[in-house]
Amino acid sequence: MTAPAAAPPFHRPGDLGEALRLLAAHPEAVPVAGGTDLMVAVNYRLTRPAAMLDLTRIGELRAWSDAGDAIRIGSGVPYTRIVAELATVLPGLAAAARTVGSPQIRNRGTLGGNLATASPAGDGHPPLLATGADIEIASTRGTRTVPVAAFFTGPKRSVLQPGELITSVIVPKAAGPQQFLKVGTRNAMVIAVCSLAVALDLETRRLGTGIGSAGPTPLTAPEADLIELPWTRPGLFNDALAEEFGRRVAAAARPIDDVRGTAAYRRHALAVCAARALRRVWTAAHGTESTR
Template identity: 80%
Template sequence: MTTPALTAPAFHRPADLADALAHLAEHPGAVPIAGGTDLMVAVNYRRARPEAMLDLTGLAELRAWSDEGDAIRIGSGVPYARIVAELATVLPGLAAASRTVGSPQIRNRGTLGGNLATASPAGDGHPPLLACGARITIASTAGTRTVAADAFFTGPKRSVLEPGELITAVTVPKAAGPQQFLKVGTRNAMVIAVCSFALSLDLDARRLGTGIGSAGPVPLRAREAERIDLPWADPRRFDDALAAEFGRRVAAAASPMDDVRGTADYRRHALAVCAARALRRVWAAAHTEGSGR
């Protein structure tokens, strides 16, 4: 039995963002491609066969980031390697997550915008965006809209993106305190997360931000954990029991399933351990001598 021949998809390389949006409006079935680290795997394994592709790699406006004062605006085409190299001091949680993405080759090609567009519950970039309160800019020929990261995901590999829309940027508040990202996988490198957890601590606002990955149909926050009563006025009262309660609340917020990478029970246990560890680390970092706090 011979394999039927496949027709190559149409390929359009826009001159600028306006051209890209106009093409998407005219051909809403066209699939945008930047790094191609997810899309081309699906194409090669014949899980996807787009009729047309829209090459975004030449759009300079999508491959730049800018300092907006209290936040960093990251173009959707900025690869993970640049987030690690250029933004680690102001966005340490996102940079830590970016370091865990695939191999060096994948980090050089893969983009934050592509990760969001794929909307996988296991996407490494998603938990830090939730923990930091990031906002996602979406454009079409009808205009531009902004969506909070925790309202972007609607289901496994589904999001609020409509036909003809394109993610153009992600705006991430600068770190107002220590941040952590922890990822559990079946090996140390080039691994899809069994579960992951991001934590952001803001001492001035007395606020925690959380993000859970690969433990539910969508990336999610642990809102009850964020409301835990921490000893802001007397940091020495922080203890392991408080960290363990925080971990319990994070695990309770998850909605994991059994799959080939791990069981639901293991994911809950791992999240509890990761969350407690992350809270101890950010609390210690925020209150060590010389921290200015």
């Protein structure tokens, strides 16, 4: 009669504090938001969670806010809303969000889930890397902020510790044109063969790059970002420059052969995508005539 009731196997916290307390008390509970990764594994009996922790009722995770020079996106905001509400201020991320799965998947899938799964092919990752986003992580011990470039530690592995939840992603507002390109077999429901994000910052005159699905983790391309661009005479931009950028991006990739493509194809496609993306952002910024 006085025995404690068995913990319900499905926890439905209404706010973040409660979620973190529940996660600390029930470390076996697997957090679930959109379920677009987790439920596939559950349905195929690849995992059988003893308990789950629902994140979809936590209002603070399902909102985004303007943080001055950045947008703070709650980890539980679905892709559909990123596309509909943030395309102007975060065009690279919105473009990537638009390529995620299908309408059904975008209505459920979240940036927080994308990061927690930490697939090298996650569509959300390249634009976060290209813009230098920060990941905010909370537990009952407190909160910490991790630059996205330091978040991934291996295929489907990250710095996320037991008891921690990703609460938000802080993405700098675009300060210039951005591009996201993704290679796959059709325009929907595709896991990227490779993907690439480029962000041009016209204020700091810097270039940012994020590479997806071409390495054990999503990657940056520091050498490529340092390519010398003709900022003072934009008309001097040419194909040779774009192709050199493509070569550097391809060199930064660490792809493997797998069911979706070969390493050689991925490098080639990345070089083409990178050159194209750089031409597009430069043309968008300066209106100089250049080839596609």
